[in-house]
Amino acid sequence: MFEAVVIGASAGGLNAFKTFLPKLEKNFSLPLMLVQHISPQSDNYMTTHLDKLCKIKVKEAEEKETIKKGTAYFSPPNFHMLIEEDKSISFSVENKVNYARPSIDVLFETASYAYKNKLIGIILTGANNDGAAGLKKIQELGGFTIVQDPEEAEVDTMPLSAIKIMKPDKILKLKEIADFLNKIHKNNKRIA
Amino acid sequence: MKKDNSEILNDNLNIEIELLLEALYRKHGYDFRNYGKAHIKRRVLHRLAASGLNYVSDLQHKLIYDDNFLKLLLDDLSITVTEMFRDPDFYKAVRQEVFPILKTYPFFKIWHAGCATGQEVYSMAIMLQEEGLLDRAQIYATDFNNIALKKARDGIYPVDKIKEYTQNFQRAGGKSSFSDYYTARYDSVILDQSLKKNIVFADHNLVTDSVFAEVNMIVCRNVLIYFNKNLQERVFSLFEQSLIPGGYLCLGSKENLRFSNIFRNFEVENDKEKIYKKQYHTRTIKKNNV
Incomplete structure (x- = not known):
């Protein structure tokens, strides 16, 4: 039974999120933690916009916030987002990782320790290689890994970088990612 | 299982x-x-x-x-990543909302807790200078990391950061030209040494040390995010004891006083920039008489 989903995206990410996050069902039985590479000066347009489009709750994560299912937590701009093993969120302003803050690798690595084999990690469109090492880490700790089909991705560098250093469990299009997550959600509810 | x-x-x-x-x-x-x-x-x-x-x-x-x-x-x-006028809107808010109050004191003290390599301390000093307040200020800049503290004391920074610092300075409402405050030498810039005439750099550890001064303003930004809730409470209480009534507490943009025990003795001066003001009449919890 999976307990959480982490997703990383860079260039083209907002469109990708707009495509598949609204497809997730109401009362979704897992939390999602997301990193979108974004300029340090960005306001909260992205989260408020996505929140309006989605059936699940979408918000910017807060310091020491306890993670709740059915909610998508985006990292704020200019902070790394870390997942604590007590299933809460913390931040760091340490140096950029892969030229990025927030960095997908930082989220994936810390989330993999917090959720181990109960974690699903997903890499979407992007123009760099952030997230590849993190996705590999998730796999090492027994989690389930998905990469967006490079053919579909607006920018294929990030999916390809991940595929280059590890073998993801699935390579899917955005619609299929939504279907897959909804299936996990239903399965979770059935078990619970 | x-x-x-x-x-x-x-x-x-x-x-x-x-x-x-x-x-x-x-x-x-x-x-x-x-x-x-x-x-x-x-x-x-x-x-x-x-x-x-x-x-x-x-x-x-x-x-x-x-x-x-x-x-x-x-x-x-210890994370020592910082920059001058980091979060320019914060400095703008301090200038507009806090400085007018500090102006009413003949002499005031500011404590930069966890100053790392000092960029934010000098940013404050430059703003005070622009407002004609630097001579009235005593600034304590503390950190437990002595390597970072030495860099802070030296006030010498890599020249490749200057473009970013200058943009921040302008967005923070800087009135003069940022280049007035430094001299470039090879690949470094040396900040105007007169900025530190009222700054004391000192080794102080928020985790293990106690109150050392009564101050009008505390600036502690992006330090508490690394602490667990218990340690955050300890440090908040240290800050409460160190502030005069009516004194200001400035936190980082993702740090929040609202959920702390000391919040009852503070009011929100600027919610977005996380500037809090200690009330003039503070309450202490009485054990048997709540």
Whole structure:
């Protein structure tokens, strides 16, 4: 039974999120933690916009916030987002990782320790290689890994970088990612 | 339920990290035991990878027997990333909302807690200078990291940051030209040395040290995010005791006083920029008489 989903995206990410996050069902039985590479000066347009489009709750994560299912937590701009093993969120302003803050690798690595084999990690469109090492880490700790089909991705560098250093469990299009997550959600509810 | 292998390995790792922090505290007095665990684990694993050793327990051995290793580990665990006029809107708010109050005092004190390499202290000094307030100010800039503190004292920064600093300065409402405040030499800039005439740089550890002054304003930004809730409470209480009535507490943009025990004695001056004002009449909890 999976307990959480982490997703990383860079260039083209907002469109990708707009495509598949609204497809997730109401009362979704897992939390999602997301990193979108974004300029340090960005306001909260992205989260408020996505929140309006989605059936699940979408918000910017807060310091020491306890993670709740059915909610998508985006990292704020200019902070790394870390997942604590007590299933809460913390931040760091340490140096950029892969030229990025927030960095997908930082989220994936810390989330993999917090959720181990109960974690699903997903890499979407992007123009760099952030997230590849993190996705590999998730796999090492027994989690389930998905990469967006490079053919579909607006920018294929990030999916390809991940595929280059590890073998993801699935390579899917955005619609299929939504279907897959909804299936996990239903399965979770059935078990619970 | 039986634990699988990755869980057992992770449990082992967590034990090793706790023991490393215990050794760091008992051998050298630096207490990271109440820091956020995810951050510490990341940094310790970073050091482990860089050192080429196999186990965190090997780091513990090195920490106890190799004096040079302490410096490396402290550097990993303490984040000194900062910039001048970081979050320009914060400085604008301080200038517009806090300085007019500070102006009413013939003399005032500011404490920069966790000043790291000092960029934000000098930013404040430049603003005070522009407002004609620097001569009335006593600034304490403290950190437990003595390497960072030395850099702060020197006030010498890489020249490649100047473009970013200048943009921040302008967005923060700087009135003069930023180049008035530094001299470029080769690949470094030296900040105007007169800026530090009223700054005292001192070794102070928020985790283990206590109140040392009564001040009008405390600036402690992006330090508390690394602490767990208990340690945050300890530091908030230290800040409350260090502030005069009507004094200001300035936190980082993702740090919040609202959920703290001391919040009852503060009002929100600027919610977005996380500026809080200590009330003139503060309450203490009476045990039998609530």
